[in-house]
Amino acid sequence: MSTQAAEKTELVRYRVEDGVAVMELSDPPANTYTHEMMRQLDEAILKARFDDSVHVIVITGQGEKFFCAGANIKMLSEVTPQFKYYFCLHANETLNRLEQTPKLVIGALNGHTVGGGLEIAMACDIRIARKNAGKVGLPEITLGVLPGTGGTQRFARIVGRSKAIELMVTGESFSMEEAKELGIVNQIFEGEHFMGQVMTYAKQFTPPNKAALAAGRIKRSVQSGLEMSFQESLSLERELQQQLFQSSDAKEGLDAYVSKRTPQFQGK
Numbered sequence: 001m002s003t004q005a006a007e008k009t010e011l012v013r014y015r016v017e018d019g020v021a022v023m024e025l026s027d028p029p030a031n032t033y034t035h036e037m038m039r040q041l042d043e044a045i046l047k048a049r050f051d052d053s054v055h056v057i058v059i060t061g062q063g064e065k066f067f068c069a070g071a072n073i074k075m076l077s078e079v080t081p082q083f084k085y086y087f088c089l090h091a092n093e094t095l096n097r098l099e100q101t102p103k104l105v106i107g108a109l110n111g112h113t114v115g116g117g118l119e120i121a122m123a124c125d126i127r128i129a130r131k132n133a134g135k136v137g138l139p140e141i142t143l144g145v146l147p148g149t150g151g152t153q154r155f156a157r158i159v160g161r162s163k164a165i166e167l168m169v170t171g172e173s174f175s176m177e178e179a180k181e182l183g184i185v186n187q188i189f190e191g192e193h194f195m196g197q198v199m200t201y202a203k204q205f206t207p208p209n210k211a212a213l214a215a216g217r218i219k220r221s222v223q224s225g226l227e228m229s230f231q232e233s234l235s236l237e238r239e240l241q242q243q244l245f246q247s248s249d250a251k252e253g254l255d256a257y258v259s260k261r262t263p264q265f266q267g268k
Contacts, residue, residue, distance in 0.1 A: 011037040013062070014044045019055040019206035019267075020199060021048035025120075026062040030069035033116060035087050042094040049101045055212035055267050056202045057101070059124060060108035060195065061117075065134065067107075070115025073143070091116070091149045095123040099223060102216035104205050108198040109133060109185065114173060115140060119147055122154040122184070125219055128201065129176040129185045130194040136184060137173030157226075158183055211249040212267040217241075 011034070013024040023044045025031040033041075048054045061067040071091075076084060098105060098120075107124035112134035119138075121127050138147045138155060146152055147168065156164040159182045167174075179185040189197045205215055217240040225233030244250050248268045256263035 009036070010040075012040040012044050014047065016048075016051070016054055017199065018203055019053060019212075020202045021051070021054040021057045022199075023048075023057065023059045024062050025059070025068050027072075028063055028066075030066045030112075031061040031063075031117070032069050032072040033091075033120075034072045034075050035090065038087075038091050038094050042090075042097065045094065045098050045101060049097075049103065052267075055103060055206040055215075057098075057103055057105045058108055058198060058202050059098075059105065059120065060110050060198070064111055064130075066111040066117070067109045067113040067133075068117030068120055069112060070117050070119070071149075088148045095120060095150050099123045100220075102220050103212070104202075104215050104219060106198065106202055108195065109136075109176065110194055112136075114138070115147070116149050116151075118184075119149040119151040119154070122158060123150065126187075127185045128187045128189055128198055129179065131176070131188050131190045133176055135173040136176060136179040137171070138168050139171040139173060141169055141171045207249075207267040208264040211247075211253060211263075211265045213247055213249050214244055217244055 011025070011027050013026050015022050021044075023041065025033065025037065025041070027033070027037060045057075048057050071087075076087070079087070104126070105124045107121040107127040109121060109127060109129040110133060111130070113121050113136050115138060118136060138151055140147050140151070147155065152164070152168065155168065159167070163182070176185055176188055180188055191197060204210060206212060221233075221237050221240050225236050228236065249265045252265060253263045
């Protein structure tokens with residue numbers, strides 16, 4: 001397939017529904033990502049970030065078997081070491097952008113979530129899995145490489161240093177239920193209408209139900225604060241709180257509390 005033809009292929013489907021931007025990784029059967037898919041994901045993240053009507057982002061995979069099986073190994077086997085390095089660098093930048101976007105990001109794990117797929121999921125703020133959807137893991141060691149899209153760092157921060165090393169050097173895969181026990185997955189949804197349940201969950205964080213602006217600042221305070229010293233993180237927290245004190249949502253929330261009524265937030 002020519003580069004021009006590849007660019008016309010929709011590898012990340014994007015739609016907005018009631019304040020929720022849905023990004024669907026779309027390259028069946030395994031939704032493996034190439035440089036082009038990462039480029040489209042990057043564009044979708046920026047689009048959602050700067051769309052004032054979007055308050056929550058949901059990332060999922062096409063179909064029911066795979067969320068994402070990671071990088072396209074055939075593609076990686078055919079390119080130069082220099083391109084491999086550039087590919088990992090760009091993918092890292094995309095996931096960092098996702099993680100730092102001041103809007104809540106939910107990973108809807110509809111199927112197997114392994115390798116780079118788990119790295120994408122770990123860049124999300126909340127991960128929801130479909131019951132019995134498949135396996136989770138970072139098996140990169142079987143290819144003679146490491147999880148190089150932030151995987152070693154995010155995984156260790158989620159499950160702890162020793163457990164992360166053990167799971168990565170063994171390349172072990174495990175169930176969604178085990179992933180929940182390890183803290184990788186927040187919730188597991190049962191039933192046939194998984195995405196319907198995810199959307200209902202996501203919409204609770206959109207106006208007028210929740211102060212989406214505050215949710216974004218909470219996220220930024222946690223994500224950025226954990227990379228700073230404790231005193232620096234407290235300063236960041238105070239700065240973000242001051243910004244929120246000046247928002248319409250804070251005024252509405254405080255007034256609603258005093259008036260003993262349900263607040264109607266606007267995300268502003």
